[in-house]
Amino acid sequence: MKIFHLGDLHLGKSIYGRSMIEDQAFWIERFIELCKEKKPDVVLVAGDVYDRASPAAEAVKLLDRFITGVTDLGIKILIVAGNHDSGEKISFAADLLKREGVVIAGKAKKEMVNVEIEGVRFYLMPYIFPEEVKTILKDEEIRGYDNAARRLINEQHIDESKINILVAHQNVIANGVEVERGGSESMVGGVGEIDYSAFDMFDYVALGHIHSSYPVGREEVRYAGTPLCYHLEETRQPDRGPLLIEISDKEEGPTISREVIRPLHNMRYLKGNADEIYEILKDDTGRSEYVGIVIKDKRIDPEMASYFRDLLNSRDSILMDLTSEYHEYSASGQTANMTDIKEKKKEDLFSDLIRRKSNDTPPSDEEYELMRFVSEMMDNRDISEAITEADVDKIIDEARRIGG
Numbered sequence: 001m002k003i004f005h006l007g008d009l010h011l012g013k014s015i016y017g018r019s020m021i022e023d024q025a026f027w028i029e030r031f032i033e034l035c036k037e038k039k040p041d042v043v044l045v046a047g048d049v050y051d052r053a054s055p056a057a058e059a060v061k062l063l064d065r066f067i068t069g070v071t072d073l074g075i076k077i078l079i080v081a082g083n084h085d086s087g088e089k090i091s092f093a094a095d096l097l098k099r100e101g102v103v104i105a106g107k108a109k110k111e112m113v114n115v116e117i118e119g120v121r122f123y124l125m126p127y128i129f130p131e132e133v134k135t136i137l138k139d140e141e142i143r144g145y146d147n148a149a150r151r152l153i154n155e156q157h158i159d160e161s162k163i164n165i166l167v168a169h170q171n172v173i174a175n176g177v178e179v180e181r182g183g184s185e186s187m188v189g190g191v192g193e194i195d196y197s198a199f200d201m202f203d204y205v206a207l208g209h210i211h212s213s214y215p216v217g218r219e220e221v222r223y224a225g226t227p228l229c230y231h232l233e234e235t236r237q238p239d240r241g242p243l244l245i246e247i248s249d250k251e252e253g254p255t256i257s258r259e260v261i262r263p264l265h266n267m268r269y270l271k272g273n274a275d276e277i278y279e280i281l282k283d284d285t286g287r288s289e290y291v292g293i294v295i296k297d298k299r300i301d302p303e304m305a306s307y308f309r310d311l312l313n314s315r316d317s318i319l320m321d322l323t324s325e326y327h328e329y330s331a332s333g334q335t336a337n338m339t340d341i342k343e344k345k346k347e348d349l350f351s352d353l354i355r356r357k358s359n360d361t362p363p364s365d366e367e368y369e370l371m372r373f374v375s376e377m378m379d380n381r382d383i384s385e386a387i388t389e390a391d392v393d394k395i396i397d398e399a400r401r402i403g404g
Contacts, residue, residue, distance in 0.1 A: 001118050002038065003245040004259075007046035007169070007208030007224040009066075010084065012059025014051075015184070015230055016292075016320040021058045026264035027227050028062060031242065032069035034259055038244065042117055043070055046208030046224060047082025047127060047169025049090060053372075067102055076101040076117060081126040082169040082208055083369070084186070105167075110136050112156055120247065123156060123202075125149075125168040127209075129369070145170065145192045153198065160201050163250050169208040170194050174217035182211025182226060183233030186372070196221045204245055204254050212237050213258070220254060227261065232269040232292040232321060265290045265318070273297040274304070281311060292321040300324045370399050
């Protein structure tokens with residue numbers, strides 16, 4: 001069996017003030033072409049299909065093209081909801097889509113959504129909260145994400161003599177150590193951790209949530225990473241594309257490789273003294289790129305900004321970010337990058353504030369999720385509108401739902 005493992009599509013995402021819709025549409029067409037060439041049996045999408053719980057129409061159209069293009073080739077698609085997705089919305093028409101070979105798990109259930117394809121059993125675990133699992137299993141003793149995941153998996157009565165694959169969207173660690181993040185994750189360190197050993201009974205674990213692509217604990221527990229760079233820091237891992245999993249025998253285990261899909265716009269991150277950056281770009285052959293520049297030894301004046309912007313525009317490239325580390329220092333002595341602050345979601349700014357005020361203790365995942373809910377509520381209304389009693393009721397209901 002051939003399997004493509006994807007994660008964190010974040011359809012509808014904008015970075016540095018620029019919509020990624022065009023780039024994502026290009027990537028989807030290249031992925032469909034790759035499916036025609038490699039002929040996988042199954043495509044796994046490990047959460048964060050959308051960038052927002054209430055996606056824009058353009059993002060919904062992208063998912064429609066993705067699903068239609070892949071299923072027209074006779075390939076099945078298995079999808080779990082991530083922490084960015086609305087489980088209810090992403091599960092819309094799930095029964096109808098199942099007839100077309102698309103299986104979606106939007107919300108956690110006592111019996112995981114699962115399906116057998118050519119003798120391989122797939123289990124789908126959307127993003128879970130401990131309080132949610134406690135309610136589902138009617139077990140008040142459940143504490144923390146690791147315990148919740150283990151308890152939920154133990155309810156599945158998995159036949160370990162067969163090949164079993166899990167698709168999940170969680171913060172998975174190995175012996176207390178997190179994998180290297182990409183740079184654009186809307187999550188905080190130390191939140192929602194599940195040790196990889198919780199998944200020992202699975203022959204392969206297709207993970208989403210972390211935006212870089214690494215194994216966790218063992219080679220068969222993997223993050224696919226994002227299909228595109230969604231942050232300048234993610235240029236540390238420039239080669240991106242689906243993981244190709246080939247598995248036929250339980251004893252031999254899967255073989256894992258990457259199929260690289262080149263993006264519509266390459267992303268580059270240049271950091272150094274002004275003269276060094278001038279020299280790098282002077283005779284540069286790069287075209288149609290997204291470029292970020294950090295100047296270490298000078299303040300950025302209008303002349304410098306205009307030079308870099310015009311130079312890159314002449315090469316059909318876009319200056320995504322231009323900052324200086326020379327003078328931007330906070331009271332604590334740490335570099336303060338105002339562009340990063342503008343790019344951060346409200347919930348991440350809230351998280352940063354909590355950590356500064358609590359000796360670097362992060363907010364709970366429930367607190368973070370509630371802040372994300374409030375942020376999205378405010379993003380979807382006119383800034384001049386006053387908060388109503390109905391709005392407060394919605395926030396209280398959501399807090400109760402997630403156990404906040």
